[in-house]
Amino acid sequence: MDTMRDRFAPVVSRLLDEDPRVAVVLAEIGWDAFAEVQRRHPDRVVNVGIREQLLIGTGAGLALTGLRPIVHTFASFLVERPFEQVKLDLGHQDVGAVLVSAAASFDWPAGGYTHMAPGDVALLDTLDGWTVHVPGHPDEAETLLRHAVAAGDDKVYVRLSVQANAVGRAVDGARFHTVREGRSGVVVAVGPTLDAVLAATEALDTTVLYATTVRPFDAAALRHATETAGTDVVLVEPYLAGTSTAAANDALTDVPHRVLGLGVGRRELRRYGHTEEHVAAHGLDARSLRERIGEFVGGGRVVGVSA
Amino acid sequence: MGLMTGDEKHGPAATSTLDVLWVLYDQVLRVGPKQLDDPERDRFLLSKGHGPMAYYAVLVAKGFVPVEWLPGFGSYDSPLGHHPDRVLVPGAEIGSGSLGHGLPIGVGTALGLRAQGLDEPRVWVLIGDAELDEGSNHEAIAFAGPAGLERLHTVVVDNSSASHARPGGIAARFEAAGWSAVTVDGRDHEALYAAFTAPHPGRPHVVVARVEPKNENT
Numbered sequence: 001m002d003t004m005r006d007r008f009a010p011v012v013s014r015l016l017d018e019d020p021r022v023a024v025v026l027a028e029i030g031w032d033a034f035a036e037v038q039r040r041h042p043d044r045v046v047n048v049g050i051r052e053q054l055l056i057g058t059g060a061g062l063a064l065t066g067l068r069p070i071v072h073t074f075a076s077f078l079v080e081r082p083f084e085q086v087k088l089d090l091g092h093q094d095v096g097a098v099l100v101s102a103a104a105s106f107d108w109p110a111g112g113y114t115h116m117a118p119g120d121v122a123l124l125d126t127l128d129g130w131t132v133h134v135p136g137h138p139d140e141a142e143t144l145l146r147h148a149v150a151a152g153d154d155k156v157y158v159r160l161s162v163q164a165n166a167v168g169r170a171v172d173g174a175r176f177h178t179v180r181e182g183r184s185g186v187v188v189a190v191g192p193t194l195d196a197v198l199a200a201t202e203a204l205d206t207t208v209l210y211a212t213t214v215r216p217f218d219a220a221a222l223r224h225a226t227e228t229a230g231t232d233v234v235l236v237e238p239y240l241a242g243t244s245t246a247a248a249n250d251a252l253t254d255v256p257h258r259v260l261g262l263g264v265g266r267r268e269l270r271r272y273g274h275t276e277e278h279v280a281a282h283g284l285d286a287r288s289l290r291e292r293i294g295e296f297v298g299g300g301r302v303v304g305v306s307a
Numbered sequence: 308m309g310l311m312t313g314d315e316k317h318g319p320a321a322t323s324t325l326d327v328l329w330v331l332y333d334q335v336l337r338v339g340p341k342q343l344d345d346p347e348r349d350r351f352l353l354s355k356g357h358g359p360m361a362y363y364a365v366l367v368a369k370g371f372v373p374v375e376w377l378p379g380f381g382s383y384d385s386p387l388g389h390h391p392d393r394v395l396v397p398g399a400e401i402g403s404g405s406l407g408h409g410l411p412i413g414v415g416t417a418l419g420l421r422a423q424g425l426d427e428p429r430v431w432v433l434i435g436d437a438e439l440d441e442g443s444n445h446e447a448i449a450f451a452g453p454a455g456l457e458r459l460h461t462v463v464v465d466n467s468s469a470s471h472a473r474p475g476g477i478a479a480r481f482e483a484a485g486w487s488a489v490t491v492d493g494r495d496h497e498a499l500y501a502a503f504t505a506p507h508p509g510r511p512h513v514v515v516a517r518v519e520p521k522n523e524n525t
Binding site: 065 | 346350392393394400401402405407408410411412413414415416417418419420421422423425442443446447449450
């Protein structure tokens with residue numbers, strides 16, 4: 001299967017052809033894939049070199065003149081390194097952009113911790129007005145990229161990953177979708193965690209919601225799900241554990257509830273290797289999830305499962 | 308400027324820019340209060356947001372901001388803060404205060420205008436000599452020269468406030484990146500005008516405006 005990032009340049013190239021407002025800003029990373037479309041639109045595809053403060057500042061300047069910038073690099077260098085530019089050049093200047101990251105959590109574990117940014121969504125949560133899309137499949141990435149660019153002058157973050165589910169689902173750029181209905185707990189699976197969550201909860205009587213747009217957080221969908229499945233809520237996020245715990249609490253503020261936030265741990269593993277190994281090390285593989293979710297929603301009572 | 312009180316510690320920062328700002332707004336920039344959203348207007352980006360009293364005074368003199376706003380400077384209900392906010396101040400192209408943001412935004416503004424075929428508007432960014440400490444400026448300087456961003460102009464108001472500097476170092480750094488560079492007396496209006504309007508085909512242009520040192524009497 002191709003990756004979400006394989007779809008990025010082709011989709012954006014079509015958007016460049018279709019919409020004269022669209023512009024792309026890169027900092028070397030990903031440049032090769034844009035070489036062809038850059039010849040067609042030399043002034044709307046810009047590579048600023050390895051300069052990430054300039055990357056965001058340039059996007060902001062383009063937006064100030066009325067364009068719709070799409071800004072891309074690895075998450076570490078898109079959100080973390082130029083965070084003040086994200087806060088001020090976009091937020092404080094009151095202009096929008098589409099930030100498209102790759103390799104946020106551990107897409108390239110052999111590259112080590114310098115190329116991991118599992119705290120990206122949590123960082124954006126300290127700012128106002130960001131929409132955050134976390135596609136779980138290359139097809140969904142295409143759809144959500146188009147939603148992001150079409151969202152007026154909004155500030156939108158699209159988190160591309162090599163982690164993906166086996167099949168894409170219909171996503172609308174806003175709502176959580178009910179994948180499975182149960183009566184004993186609600187599990188919110190974000191983006192590429194869905195396949196593992198579905199495998200983990202196969203023998204549990206839980207509702208599974210699928211979230212590919214996590215900000216704004218679809219509080220109405222979570223509330224609705226808890227009406228039949230109860231208010232034990234598990235969040236499974238492919239980024240920093242607990243990132244959406246406050247949002248889930250806020251959604252259920254007037255009812256007694258419990259929230260378990262699963263995701264990538266804070267501790268630096270200092271391990272290389274493969275993505276699957278890091279998924280397991282953070283307890284996000286199906287077997288680990290089965291234990292952790294089962295224990296939380298059913299006090300460890302898992303029916304008919306041989307792990 | 309006497310109507311604005313409460314930010315005296317930035318008084319020297321404010322007065323250092325006054326002549327540069329006046330010559331720009333009076334003779335160089337093609338922008339006025341009726342052109343706030345005109346795509347063809349020149350863009351002036353005050354990157355050095357500290358001590359904006361001179362900036363506000365010029366915006367008042369040119370009719371962007373009502374003079375009645377000045378006495379409230381820095382108060383809760385005033386649109387005029389100790390750092391300007393573009394959302395609140397008519398004519399302010401950017402909000403600034405945190406140093407080193409204006410020049411990268413100016414690069415993007417110049418690129419955005421070019422991409423839309425708006426060939427007339429020029430982009431001006433005012434920074435301070437100490438503001439050049441910020442590495443973000445150097446990302447922009449190093450890019451804009453080789454990119455040939457002719458419409459991008461920077462004026463560095465040099466009041467010798469950087470703790471670590473070398474004589475001639477400011478212009479040299481721009482020149483090394485391929486910019487056209489002129490150093491002038493930042494109080495001499497004729498010299499400023501000549502420097503601001505000097506031709507610089509195919510290259511961005513910097514004017515280093517030297518004024519009396521910030522800490523001359525301390």
